[in-house]
Amino acid sequence: MEKKSLEILIKNTNEFNITHILECGQVFRFKKHDFGYIVYASDKKMEVICQKNSTKIFCDDIEFVKNYFDMSTNYANIKKKLMVHNFMQKPIKEVYGIRILKQLPLEMLISFIISANNNIPRIKKTLEKICEKYGTNMGDYYAFPTIQQLANIPIEFFKKAGAGYRDKYLYETIKMLSNGYNLGRLYNLKTEDARKELIKFKGVGRKVADCILLFGFGKTDVFPTDTWVVKVYKELYGKNLPANKVSEHFEKLFGENGGYAQQYLYYERMIRNKKEKINDNNQKNCTTCGC
Template identity: 35%
Template sequence: MKLESHFNLDYTLSCGQVFRWGKANGWWYGIVDGSILKVRQEGDELHFSAYPEDVEDEFIKSYFRLDDDLTNILRIINKDATINKAIQQFNGLRIVRQSVWDCLISYVCATNASIAIIESMLRNLSEMFGDEIVVNGKAFFSFPKVKKLAKASVNKIKLCNVGYRARFLSEIAKQVENNPNLLEELRNSDYLKLRDELRSLPGVGPKVADCVSLFAFDKLEAFPIDVWIRRVIYQIKGAAIPRTKDGTEKPLTVSEYTELSSFARRHYGKFAGYAQEYLFYYIRSKDR
């Protein structure tokens, strides 16, 4: 497929927004909507195939948000020296458009966990509660099915090494099983209402709600805050992070989260979510 605007597949899949992609022999492999996708970029050509059934170009364009006017988005969010450096280094990174169920479960698992741990939890959940898909003799597993997760006991879910999150996953799955339209019914809500509605779900705090709003509901103004983004926002504001008497960073409070997220949305505008992803990848790359 010929790319009509700038896009960097490696940055997009390496930046920490998705957890079920891996690269081998120059190809990226991912499990999306029950299909195994195999994708590689060569300049302005994007090569892809899917199993067990092919997918159309439009599916790929939608998933990687190739319809976004990235040039204009980056121009709008380029408000300070830090984001400018991030844009220069990672130009072509795009937000991935994820399915609501997959994104919600992924980010509930992502609370208080490293990317490696998140990937492990989702792999375990998929192997236990997803469907097996064999491609060229290799077994892949689709994302956990709502029905299987809803019927499972909390103790069985805990076998996937998800810890305290098992109860939240069970309760969410049961709610969605009882009302299959529960999540899609939220799609017409504006960002602030959606965020509050998502927070009514078990295990969903401010950050998870913002991540799901951004990655699954097209709310590009959403600006999730974690420990990395908190530090960079204080730096941009020219302010000091709240610390204890011994100099350690104080835990992020809900009120502080709300204030920082509101500042970022005012500062970066309607595409603040893109700024967040560029800043997150940039600050993490500096720490490596």
């Protein structure tokens, strides 16, 4: 019983670049293929075909796709506002076309608890194992587990899946959820109040809460600060500041567009590090040119 697959065609512009959207660290359940990507979100699967001038997305629910990729927001307008600040120009030019995906709050809560002091490949692997074992079988993929399904997971499984010491944070958080905590209520709270609520969960501090607020609840006035953004601040202002102070600084500077600015700064800094590493390795391995 194959479901009918519908198609949406999106022109590649400075406001839509599928690689930058997926690789900028806001989403973990996707796989790269030679034709493009397959993206899994809540209980949906999206097949992304990359072409020269456009991107095709196949899914059985086109309205879901439009909402997921935030297609009703005017990104050109947002970028214009961000580029008032000179230091934003390079990141926006380098990693153009980022959009903030509208993801499932439950999936963000679990994903970003796992993300703390972790690396992206391992975060991906851990989430994949959880979905494969406990998510609903959708035929050729697995949905993200519901609260009821998550509540069936023994704590040992989280460690086996690679969550490490975060196993107890996941277990405690899921217990709170299955005892009736209403995550959806946070949509209607002001950012500051919603953040206080999220920090009540084990394994959720300021940074993890801000990622959930931005990627799960669409609160674009938050500016999540991780180790890379701390480096960005150091490079811009010449001094180190604790992460919460860095967040406060940029949230004041960018206001309602802080989340968009953060994605550009975070991703550009991370890409730059990756390039530097490759250069270092090339130098080490180079035995012929004497460089």
